[in-house]
Amino acid sequence: MHVIYLAGGIASGKSTVARVFEELGAVRIDLDDLSREALAPGSPILPQIKAAFGDDVINPVGGVKRELLAERAFATTERTVTLEEIELPLIDELLRARVAELAEQERAEREKDPEAAEKIVVVEVPLLDRMRGSFDMADEIIGVVCPAPARRARAAQRGMDPRDFDRRLHQQPTEAYIKAHSSFVFNNIHTADVFDREIRDWWHAREQQGWDNVPKRGRAGAQA
Numbered sequence: 429m430h431v432i433y434l435a436g437g438i439a440s441g442k443s444t445v446a447r448v449f450e451e452l453g454a455v456r457i458d459l460d461d462l463s464r465e466a467l468a469p470g471s472p473i474l475p476q477i478k479a480a481f482g483d484d485v486i487n488p489v490g491g492v493k494r495e496l497l498a499e500r501a502f503a504t505t506e507r508t509v510t511l512e513e514i515e516l517p518l519i520d521e522l523l524r525a526r527v528a529e530l531a532e533q534e535r536a537e538r539e540k541d542p543e544a545a546e547k548i549v550v551v552e553v554p555l556l557d558r559m560r561g562s563f564d565m566a567d568e569i570i571g572v573v574c575p576a577p578a579r580r581a582r583a584a585q586r587g588m589d590p591r592d593f594d595r596r597l598h599q600q601p602t603e604a605y606i607k608a609h610s611s612f613v614f615n616n617i618h619t620a621d622v623f624d625r626e627i628r629d630w631w632h633a634r635e636q637q638g639w640d641n642v643p644k645r646g647r648a649g650a651q652a
Contacts, residue, residue: 429534429547430639431527431565435556436572437600439579441616441623445572446552448627454550457526459519466518467492476514508599512558520562527565546639556609557601571610573603
């Protein structure tokens, strides 16, 4: 099994890359989905969330009012850090469990058919610097970058308040950080059709090369 961490900030095009990878055969894991699971009814971290952000962030069915939590958590860097300290250990645990489950599925498939295809797993990582503790799971880190003005315009088209975008952008890893920890970087500066072709060309080239023959995680000097 080959695990790719796909790193990129808000509105960078990371989800576009992940979607194309999934179309081409990858198993897709979105950390935002794991975050929702971490905040679902019955989650062990809900008492901490309630204590840190108020009783009213818990909805009537026992889950979290995500918009209200985001409003409070992203109000200041300190409160953002508080949420991350509560949530990230559980997200890491959920991710490890999911990757282990996929590895077991691959093992079972190869017991039945030794020629069964290797699983390629792509993990969408919005905050690469916060995932340092789980870099050991990544065989490869791929970055996605895009100029901030283009990202701001794209986020506005999706209905995000520009002030909210700027606040979140400030709290995310820099482009330099992503490049320094990636073995390859997609630079999302072209039209959608050109970007789609670049993604598919990269995937097919990697398939021909063989997934094992790549620089491992955290290498400096990434391509752009």
